[in-house]
Amino acid sequence: MRIALFSDIHSNYHALEAVLSDIALRGVDRIICLGDITLKGPLPKECVDRVRDLGCPVVLGNADGCYHPDFHPDRFPPQNASQVAARADFHRHLAALTRADQDWLQNFPVHLAESWEGTSVELFHATPGDNYVLTMPWASNEQMVALRSSESTQMAAFGHCHRAFVRVVHGFTVMNTGSVGLPFDGDPRPSYALVEAERGRLTMCTIIRVEYDAEAAIKAARTVGMIGWELFAHTARTGQFPG
Numbered sequence: 001m002r003i004a005l006f007s008d009i010h011s012n013y014h015a016l017e018a019v020l021s022d023i024a025l026r027g028v029d030r031i032i033c034l035g036d037i038t039l040k041g042p043l044p045k046e047c048v049d050r051v052r053d054l055g056c057p058v059v060l061g062n063a064d065g066c067y068h069p070d071f072h073p074d075r076f077p078p079q080n081a082s083q084v085a086a087r088a089d090f091h092r093h094l095a096a097l098t099r100a101d102q103d104w105l106q107n108f109p110v111h112l113a114e115s116w117e118g119t120s121v122e123l124f125h126a127t128p129g130d131n132y133v134l135t136m137p138w139a140s141n142e143q144m145v146a147l148r149s150s151e152s153t154q155m156a157a158f159g160h161c162h163r164a165f166v167r168v169v170h171g172f173t174v175m176n177t178g179s180v181g182l183p184f185d186g187d188p189r190p191s192y193a194l195v196e197a198e199r200g201r202l203t204m205c206t207i208i209r210v211e212y213d214a215e216a217a218i219k220a221a222r223t224v225g226m227i228g229w230e231l232f233a234h235t236a237r238t239g240q241f242p243g
């Protein structure tokens with residue numbers, strides 16, 4: 001069984017199309033989105049429609065949860081220029097998305113547990129219980145192991161930190177898909193994860209990077225009047241967190 005996992009699109013439709021085109025060539029049995037479909041990018045509506053049309057499972061990212069009617073942004077004061085700009089640009093996202101779109105986004109489950117040909121897997125955006133906590137690639141083995149809810153889990157996959165990695169800790173595989181729309185790991189190419197499971201074990205866990213037209217995405221950000229388009233452009237060109 002072959003599975004594609006992608007995450008953290010962040011309204012970058014050009015990157016999303018590139019990733020989905022690549023996935024379409026891989027003959028996958030299942031596609032799962034690990035959250036953060038919008039915010040911090042130019043084209044939220046296009047991304048929402050494209051992911052929804054896939055009909056695939058999606059887990060709730062912190063950005064998706066911003067559309068909850070009870071979400072109060074003051075609970076999460078902006079801590080850097082990127083977050084300040086994202087908050088200022090949020091009204092444009094709200095205007096672009098219908099109420100039905102917003103309801104769809106904020107109703108995803110936080111955590112999925114699946115069995116892929118007998119291989120037990122947990123899927124979430126950041127951690128199983130909190131979709132804001134960051135787990136970086138250099139986190140301790142203890143932090144990695146704490147990501148699973150059950151000792152029988154063979155793999156956990158998530159996104160959120162926008163840095164793709166695979167770690168194996170005492171036989172437990174931890175996989176971060178990286179980000180489709182805003183990679184922060186120094187490689188600006190969109191990333192996603194490809195996994196194969198056979199007869200109760202994982203036979204492949206790999207990160208795929210795809211080429212895309214970043215300049216077209218930046219042009220879209222300028223054209224739509226995205227607040228913070230310069231920060232978006234910096235990350236799209238460098239793969240670096242804009243600060």
Ligand SMILES: [Fe+2]
Pocket residue numbers: 008010036061063160161162
């Ligand atoms: Fe994200």
